[in-house]
Amino acid sequence: MKRRDFLRAASVPAAATTASATAGLGAAQETETSGGTATGTATGTGTENGTGTGTGTGTGTGTGGDSGGGGSGETVTVTVGPGGSLVYEPGTEEPLQIAPGTTVEFVWDSDNHNIVVESQPEGANWGGHESIENTGFTYSHTFETLGTYEYYCDPHRSAGMEATIEVVENPEPAGGGGGGEKELHDLGVPIHAHWVGAATILGILVTVIFTFYILKYGESPHTGTGRN
Template sequence: MKRRAFVRGGGTVAVGGLAGLAGCSAPTGDGGGGEGTTGGGTATGEGGTATEGGAATTTGGAQGGTQQVAMITEGSEYYFDPIGLFVEPGTTVEWVIESGSHSSTAYAESLDSADVTRIPEQAEPWNSGILTEQGASFSYTFEVTGTYDYFCLPHKALGMIARIVCGEPGDVEGDPPDGDVPSEQAIVNQGTISYEEFGSG
């Protein structure tokens, strides 16, 4: 099994109209997955590669290409957008800080930051560590089919969680312990479910 993970720092990526919103506080420490205070950290798991200054490439496999997920603080709301995403095996997902300080962290007991595992058994877990710079990003290439639930380290208790289905649903039942996410079948049917769409549904 091969997968690539990258962390990239920098403030040159703009993702949408909320980029000017105020950030949120992040706890100190490395969040269990790498240094996140400057947007450059160490990706966990076999095959992880970290870079700073925007030098990383995030090209996915032949089938998948690259998809982006924004990490957003908006007032008292903290969320991933889209909250539900369908990808084919070989797709790289790049999480980008639009506002605030966030992480992308798999529900995997092996990371010491989750009490349950909610990713496929054969998949490598990931943890970006806490990224603080606007435009900082972290990428992970999905190779194993199934359902992946993930969260933000500082905002998990506030419901900042999301779901990715790679290829076909599988390996999880119901919602993660920290909140609601779109159903696997809804994600497969729609391809992408925005945070706003899910919240108003």
């Protein structure tokens, strides 16, 4: 076989091998592209599902918040004549503040008391409970209209058995008294009066002695004047 024929024969398988490798690479690239497209589609679907889930969760939370707003459905207890005292508690010493929609339950803790409405906001329909009742009786009313309600016990009004209910949008906690000053023992700090007095006297004595020393002796002799 001539050298030229040998080279021609050898080049045919090589070309075929190169063509096969090229076709395989093209097929692999095409498959990879298709796989990428499929992945993109799946991601798009996932995003759509995520958006739908987020919207559903937001709607549920909003509805729950609206249902619980405004203090609607709350119940507050007022004791009538606690322990035989001629007061309504709370309400006599300080007005009882509640939110619209709050139910006040009046519980009799002593005998011969009633509830007579003296004044209330325009449009309110509170009739009180004017029948005389004894220990263990309960009476409830739901207050909806904003404003001030004043009432009293008819048999004991002259003794000061009167009270006030204020229906407001943002009531203070019952018995809270706002942000007023509180005693240290109310904050849970143990303290004794004699220690406070002793510390005060000691502070005064130290101040007086120090002031006397400064006035009598002035500056220390070792203090420099800044001159040679």
